Amino acid sequence: MVALCLTVLTFLQERLTVFYPNIMYSNISDMKKEEVGEVGEQVDDVDGRLEASTVDESNVHDYDTIQEPYVGMIFESEGAAKTFYDDYARQVGFLTRVLSSHKSECDGLLFSRGLGCRGYHDGQTKVELQKQDKQQESCSAMIHLRRDKNGRWVIKKFARDHNHPLVIQLGESRRTLDEEKDKKIQELTAELRVKKRLSASYREQLLAVVKEVEDHNYNLSMKVQRTLDNLKKLDAEAKELLSGR
Structure with a gap:
């Protein structure tokens, strides 16, 4: 009986490996927590980088503070x-x-x-x-x-007035740099938002895969249990037949 059960379980495990070769079913719950946690950490890092890319603006307009x-x-x-x-x-x-x-x-x-x-x-x-x-x-x-x-x-x-063109309009140059910096920040912000949405999408897909695997594993476990019950029933019937002789 034990050998037969082990054979059935080995067969079922091989079938599961064929369908899901990269998933260890004994660690499905741990995988769910760890993998989803990693995705969540990536989203937090994105927000952190965004916050870090947008905070230090105190020294942008140093020249603008100089009074005439x-x-x-x-x-x-x-x-x-x-x-x-x-x-x-x-x-x-x-x-x-x-x-x-x-x-x-x-x-x-x-x-x-x-x-x-x-x-x-x-x-x-x-x-x-x-x-x-x-x-x-x-x-x-x-x-x-x-x-x-x-x-x-x-x-x-x-x-105030000069009788010649100025060498470099630093105020205008500073404004240009500010505009370029703002544009770069906007581009990075948009890129980070896309990455954040992708992370959320990957998390949803991962949860869906994990749920599908768990459901499949549950169904297979039920089938194994029913098989074992049937084997026990057959074993009991065989014993009754032998005792009746």
């Missing part, structure tokens, strides 16, 4: 004023130079300074720039600073 100079603007030092004007120049797209400096005859301290545009054009060499400075062919854009009685530096004059 204005008459009456106050700085704590001449160096701070020069740094500000240099940053403003990089934002607009020109180089600066010192136009004038005046020191007090009493204490020898600097009390006035002019900063202006160098009139730089793309492609000029250092020699050409030096020659331009000597010929005083500079641009009219400038600021004039003066030290007050408290030691602070105040803009007394500001000229």
Whole structure:
């Protein structure tokens, strides 16, 4: 009897292997949990990457925060004023130079300074720039600073307009970079959404396959049980016949 049952079970297992060669039926429940879990983790990773690809926007508009100079603007030092004007120049797209400096005859301290545009054009060499400075062919854009009685530096004059094309419109370039970055983020977001939908679809397909396998396994188990019951019944009938003799 035992040998017959083992033979039947071996036959059924071989048939199952033919239909589903890549599935171990003894671990169907574990496979269901592990595989579905892996798909779920992939979806979470997609969301995590999406969140990570969209969060760090704090330094995108650094140049946009630089204010335009204005008459009456106050700085704590001449160096701070020069740094500000240099940053403003990089934002607009020109180089600066010192136009004038005046020191007090009493204490020898600097009390006035002019900063202006160098009139730089793309492609000029250092020699050409030096020659331009000597010929005083500079641009009219400038600021004039003066030290007050408290030691602070105040803009007394500001000229915005340039008499030449600017080298690089960094503000416009920054906006272009921002647009390209936004476009790239949108493309990545769309791609990640597609991957997320595919992951969900794969999960549904996997669940369907697992369910089908489990149903098939259940039906086969029922058939095996019925076969065993029939074998037991036949064995009992055989014993009755033998005892009747």
